[in-house]
Amino acid sequence: MSAVGTIGAAGPSDAILPKRGGWRGRLADLLWRRPGLLLLLMLMPPVLWLAVVYLGSLLALLLQSFFSIDEFSGLIDRSFTLKTYGELLRPANLDIIVRTVTMAALVTLAAAVVAFPIAYFAARYARGKWKALFYLGVMLPLWSSYLVKVYAWKLILAKEGILTWLLQKLHLAWLLDGWLALPVVGGSSLSLSATGTFVVFLYVWLPFMILPLQASLERVPANLLEASADLGATPQQTFRNVVFPLALPGLAAGSIFTFSLTLGDYIIPQIIGTSRLFIGQAVYAHQGTAGNIPLAAAFTVVPIVVMGLYLWGARRMGAFDAL
Amino acid sequence: MTFAVSFQKVSRHFGAVRAVDGVDLDIRPGEFFAMLGPSGSGKTTCLRLIAGFERPTAGHIEIFGARAEAIPPYRRNVNTVFQDYALFPHLNVVDNVAYGLMIKGVPKAARRREAGAALEMVKMPGYGDRRPGQLSGGQRQRVALARALVNRPRVLLLDEPLGALDLKLRENMQEELKTLQKSLGITFVFVTHDQGEALSMADRVAVFNDGRLMQLGTPQEIYGSPNSRFVADFVGSSNVLPPVLVERCAGQRRWASLRPEAVKIGAPGRLSATVVSRAYLGGATRLGLDVEGQRINALVPAGEALPAEGETVRLGFADEDLHLMEPG
Amino acid sequence: MRSDTSPPGLRIAAAAGLAFLHLPILLIFVYAFTTEDKSYQWPPPGLTLDWLAVTWNRPDVWAALSLSLEVAAVSTAIALVLGTLCAASVSGSRFFGRETISLLVILPIALPGIITGIALRSAFSLAEIPFSQWTIILGHATFCVVVVYNNAIARFRRVSGSLLEASYDLGADGLQTFRHVILPNIGTALVAGGMLAFALSFDEVIVTTFTAGQQQTLPIWMLEELVRPRQRPVTNVVAMVVVLVTLLPILAAYYLTRDGDQVAGSGK
Numbered sequence A: 001m002s003a004v005g006t007i008g009a010a011g012p013s014d015a016i017l018p019k020r021g022g023w024r025g026r027l028a029d030l031l032w033r034r035p036g037l038l039l040l041l042m043l044m045p046p047v048l049w050l051a052v053v054y055l056g057s058l059l060a061l062l063l064q065s066f067f068s069i070d071e072f073s074g075l076i077d078r079s080f081t082l083k084t085y086g087e088l089l090r091p092a093n094l095d096i097i098v099r100t101v102t103m104a105a106l107v108t109l110a111a112a113v114v115a116f117p118i119a120y121f122a123a124r125y126a127r128g129k130w131k132a133l134f135y136l137g138v139m140l141p142l143w144s145s146y147l148v149k150v151y152a153w154k155l156i157l158a159k160e161g162i163l164t165w166l167l168q169k170l171h172l173a174w175l176l177d178g179w180l181a182l183p184v185v186g187g188s189s190l191s192l193s194a195t196g197t198f199v200v201f202l203y204v205w206l207p208f209m210i211l212p213l214q215a216s217l218e219r220v221p222a223n224l225l226e227a228s229a230d231l232g233a234t235p236q237q238t239f240r241n242v243v244f245p246l247a248l249p250g251l252a253a254g255s256i257f258t259f260s261l262t263l264g265d266y267i268i269p270q271i272i273g274t275s276r277l278f279i280g281q282a283v284y285a286h287q288g289t290a291g292n293i294p295l296a297a298a299f300t301v302v303p304i305v306v307m308g309l310y311l312w313g314a315r316r317m318g319a320f321d322a323l
Numbered sequence B: 001m002t003f004a005v006s007f008q009k010v011s012r013h014f015g016a017v018r019a020v021d022g023v024d025l026d027i028r029p030g031e032f033f034a035m036l037g038p039s040g041s042g043k044t045t046c047l048r049l050i051a052g053f054e055r056p057t058a059g060h061i062e063i064f065g066a067r068a069e070a071i072p073p074y075r076r077n078v079n080t081v082f083q084d085y086a087l088f089p090h091l092n093v094v095d096n097v098a099y100g101l102m103i104k105g106v107p108k109a110a111r112r113r114e115a116g117a118a119l120e121m122v123k124m125p126g127y128g129d130r131r132p133g134q135l136s137g138g139q140r141q142r143v144a145l146a147r148a149l150v151n152r153p154r155v156l157l158l159d160e161p162l163g164a165l166d167l168k169l170r171e172n173m174q175e176e177l178k179t180l181q182k183s184l185g186i187t188f189v190f191v192t193h194d195q196g197e198a199l200s201m202a203d204r205v206a207v208f209n210d211g212r213l214m215q216l217g218t219p220q221e222i223y224g225s226p227n228s229r230f231v232a233d234f235v236g237s238s239n240v241l242p243p244v245l246v247e248r249c250a251g252q253r254r255w256a257s258l259r260p261e262a263v264k265i266g267a268p269g270r271l272s273a274t275v276v277s278r279a280y281l282g283g284a285t286r287l288g289l290d291v292e293g294q295r296i297n298a299l300v301p302a303g304e305a306l307p308a309e310g311e312t313v314r315l316g317f318a319d320e321d322l323h324l325m326e327p328g
Numbered sequence C: 001m002r003s004d005t006s007p008p009g010l011r012i013a014a015a016a017g018l019a020f021l022h023l024p025i026l027l028i029f030v031y032a033f034t035t036e037d038k039s040y041q042w043p044p045p046g047l048t049l050d051w052l053a054v055t056w057n058r059p060d061v062w063a064a065l066s067l068s069l070e071v072a073a074v075s076t077a078i079a080l081v082l083g084t085l086c087a088a089s090v091s092g093s094r095f096f097g098r099e100t101i102s103l104l105v106i107l108p109i110a111l112p113g114i115i116t117g118i119a120l121r122s123a124f125s126l127a128e129i130p131f132s133q134w135t136i137i138l139g140h141a142t143f144c145v146v147v148v149y150n151n152a153i154a155r156f157r158r159v160s161g162s163l164l165e166a167s168y169d170l171g172a173d174g175l176q177t178f179r180h181v182i183l184p185n186i187g188t189a190l191v192a193g194g195m196l197a198f199a200l201s202f203d204e205v206i207v208t209t210f211t212a213g214q215q216q217t218l219p220i221w222m223l224e225e226l227v228r229p230r231q232r233p234v235t236n237v238v239a240m241v242v243v244l245v246t247l248l249p250i251l252a253a254y255y256l257t258r259d260g261d262q263v264a265g266s267g268k
Helices: A022-033 A035-064 A083-088 A091-124 A128-143 A146-157 A162-169 A173-181 A194-218 A222-230 A235-264 A279-287 A293-316 B043-051 B093-097 B099-104 B108-121 B137-149 B167-184 B195-201 B219-224 B229-234 B243-250 C008-031 C050-056 C059-092 C098-110 C113-126 C133-158 C161-169 C174-203 C206-211 C218-227 C232-257
Strands: B005-014 B017-027 B032-036 B058-063 B078-081 B155-159 B187-192 B204-209 B212-217 B239-241 B256-258 B271-280 B284-291 B294-301 B312-316
Touching: A022 A035, A022 C174, A035 A293, A035 C059, A035 C098, A035 C113, A035 C133, A083 A091, A083 A293, A091 A128, A091 A194, A091 A235, A091 A279, A091 A293, A091 C008, A128 A194, A128 C008, A128 C174, A128 C232, A146 A162, A146 A194, A146 C008, A146 C218, A146 C232, A162 A173, A194 A235, A194 C008, A222 A235, A235 A279, A235 A293, A235 C113, A279 A293, A279 C113, A293 C113, B005 B043, B017 B043, B017 B058, B017 B212, B032 B043, B032 B195, B043 B058, B043 B078, B043 B155, B043 B187, B043 B204, B078 B137, B078 C161, B093 B099, B093 B108, B093 B137, B099 B108, B099 C174, B108 B137, B137 B167, B167 B187, B167 B195, B187 B195, B195 B219, B204 B219, B204 B229, B212 B219, B212 B229, B229 B239, B239 B243, B239 B294, B243 B271, B284 B312, C008 C232, C050 C232, C059 C098, C059 C133, C059 C174, C059 C218, C098 C133, C113 C133, C113 C206, C133 C174, C133 C206, C161 C174, C174 C218, C174 C232, C206 C218, C218 C232
Parallel strands: B032 B187, B032 B204, B078 B155, B155 B187
Antiparallel strands: B005 B017, B005 B058, B204 B212, B239 B256, B271 B284, B271 B312, B284 B294
């Protein structure tokens, strides 16, 4: 207790310290007195940026979907009309929308099936070092270059590429030829078929399904599984009645990503697949060479509306808790 | 007299919630002052008003005679030991303790010296290089104490300082805090929901409920003569007698409190009771008694004769042990 | 307890899934050294280091690389400022419209990139802003904010209310508290967020195709090669370099944030 004497030996007048001088002291006091002002100052730059740059652009885009293009002059007629939306319903355009939504749904479904074992293993069995390894094992492909990933598949799916070579070595080339001969899914080679597009979509968006799924599976308490086994359930029954319902929010969250990303992508079907268009490609084509910004804008409204419906449904399943 | 802290009709409302409601309170310099109450009673908000983290919606606060309600916490010579200790995780122990001195601009060598002395005072010498994460709860508490005291505050605020410690550590710390406070002469204000802690440590206790100050007095006054049913109920295990019984014993139709140890079994009893339960407590036995449907506890010291369960006994007490409460 | 062993079927499926994720990227490394320059032939007829030198001497690759680095650096800087401010205000207080602001931050990444891209492009043309590297940066900064925000907000929550109060209590005003308590605690999260933002910007192609005029970032250069392959060997080498360049900041970000909060998994 040697320091006791030096502590607490102050006069009564110093209970309140004097104001600090200078602009710093005044600024600090002002921000203390008006916490709202500080909040406003902090929020202003990001909100202004996002509201002006981003929301402004989005609104401008939406606005243009109500314009139309003059078919003879190719100029944009800036008067309000629903004509452009009407064009969306043309068979050729409807075809594009149906194709894209079907692909998004298939990719989402397949991603869920492939992601589940990885997520389940990482959440329930992987420990310590393995857990970190699994986490990185999903994060690295997620963050690796999108174009490089697509490029890698162009190498794999090429006619002279590794997959054909592998199937030949296994004497299964007839299987590939048979598949490619099928209508819709087939084509002259895998990299020029809808199957190829599907595989690449699945590959590129898979990590976006694994992460939220794993997050929701982490929250399934192990003792719940034991309780189920204790009550005489087989592993299959436990899975169906306990694990799956609890994983559903994560599944829904992951599917938001896979669905939305597939809906909006225009690069993958451009590089790998048939010449049939997806929504993204249609948007790109209409705004670019055709110069039909109104139709391109109307096309972008489709994924927004589809995603809106999807989010509304997912929210009812509690998907946002797992994001 | 200049009070260390003085509340004049202080209120702090959060929307419709009256966390603190018209509190008048004076804390004397050099006193060990406890604010006692259940959670949500307003005691912690009172502490935060003294520290400056909250500003009153009405009323005045003075600290050593100076108006303080508009003064930010960094200009009050008042320091706090937080309930969760709030040690800075990015600083080691000695830099934590020296933080206030660093802000004041004390040179590095001097502040390290003072921080070292403060750590010695709380019996943590040699821990300076550790990180808060490497310390136990009790050790963190001592560091938090040193970090506050090194600034030589006029008032030290302690928010549930012993809440997270186990029983044995708690008793040690209670004693140490008491000794420290006496030797430093700093005004200590501490918040607790543990009536035993408040009664055993404080010079005076303020009991809060629903944002209002219910009673202010020495531990003896609070314990011995609670002025309301709430205080009687909350501070220890006092019996509360309804007006019907009180009228029969004392002639006044008022609520009253009666300590269990004041209840005498047998001899010139004014009430008749049935023994419902017996619990051996070591130094004494607690009897649960039923008086016309009213439950009353009595403490019988070891060695005295004990009635059996189900037995009917007379019970009495000295007149001065029955404390009439203020009406309402 | 979770010490039970996994069923072999599950283990195989999980391992196969991880292999599916990683093998294609490894393949890139082999192709960078192939002697074949007319097709994507497998197995490579021979291996050579020549293409590294060829790529090294390509001014167009260097120009694209330097533009990408410049855009990523400036976008990251802007995103760091905006994302940190946003995270600080959203985590520090409760105010009306708080949820709306988190939604506003996430929106540029939640909506498909093509929407962000075409919206920005049509806005530029309406406002008659000529394309330049600044229009690219404008777009990149907008969707990089969320990555910084996600990383920073987790850490801001950890710098809980009582730590800030402890600092005020010990005599530090708001500015001193920011410097001595907030900044040291969120520092690594900001570095991590910045690195991820950098990787995201460096790699971005969808929005960039709409916001770039004649400028070529490295992804744009690659995209052209993918659509119309002209110099396959150079593309192979560039792909390998891109993998390596993005790998480092991601690993660094992981090591900086691994104790406690997760790297922004939903950030991309």
